[in-house]
Amino acid sequence: MSRIAARTRQSGVSDLLGERPRLIGLAYRLLGSLSDAEDAVQEAYGRWYALSGPQREAVDRPGAWLTTVASRICLDLLGSARVRRERYVGEWVPEPLPAEAGWPADPADRVTLDESVTMAFLIVLETMTPAERVAFVLHDVFGYPFAEVAAVLDRSAAACRQLATSARRRVRAARAAVPPRGSADVVRAFKLAWEAKDIEGLIGLLDPGAQATADGGGLVSAVLRPITGGERIARYTVDITGRIPALTLEETVVNGRPGLLARRGGAVVMVMAFDVAGESIKRIWAVRNPEKLRRWQAA
DSSP, X not given: OOHHHHHHHHHHHHHHHTTHHHHHHHHHHHHSOHHHHHHHHHHHHHHXXXXXXXXXXXXXXXXXXXXXXXXXXXXXXXXXHHHHHHSSSSOOOOOOOOOGGGSOSSGGGOXXXXXXXXXXXXXXXXXXXXXXXXXHIIIIITOOOHHHHHHHHTSXXXXXXXXXXXXXXXXXXXXXXXXXXXXXXXHHHHHHHHHTTOHHHHHHHEEEEEEEEEEOTTTSOOOSSOEESHHHHHHHHHHHHHHSTTEXXXXXXXXXXXXXXXXXXXXXEEEEEEEEETTEEEEEEEEOOGGGSGGGTTO
């Protein structure tokens, strides 16, 4: 192989691997699990390298090919995920993402954090059908034309447009909000009130109709159903301190938004994401499932 040919081949491999962060970002939004997203992208690359040389050379846009394959893999996984989650112990919450500073040094192992990976947004995505979710994420989040979305879903472009429109209505109805100014101050005040076991202070920070959801996955103790009502959440929060001694709280960033993590004996045992509107907390998602906290142990 000539030096020019070798450099050209190496450049092609680098360009192909350069698609990985975008593909993982896409798959994470589709699946709500970074571990599953990485597996889906790995499988897509495996299928690419399983092609013969002439087959790969016949692909005009390898990045588009990988996107189509990864999206189809995610579509299949979304169908089976619904069945798995019916057997899930308690509530299922998307895998929380740590702040970018806590990610591996290799940029290829990071996911770009933006509005579409906030916990509130991911929860809305969970209400969509698999086809709606794929159509919406590919078109509205990543900007793919409906003609390309149609190739993924094996439907007409018009049908994909309708799917995205339906998904958009879900987003508007659920108020997938832009983060309010001062949300970090609200989360900090929540932390301080919790540490002080100040039930009245917590009630003052929580919307009267607030809801808290915990995900233990059946592996650790966690409430199996959402807790509704600011006062109930406040009292349960203080009760946690008594049931889990030596719990320490830290402010952090969860899916690009102000959040909290709890440690016990140095290990992260809970990550909390918040949906703040104005000066009130509307939703809390507390992830305790240790399988979803592995990336936080080095945080």
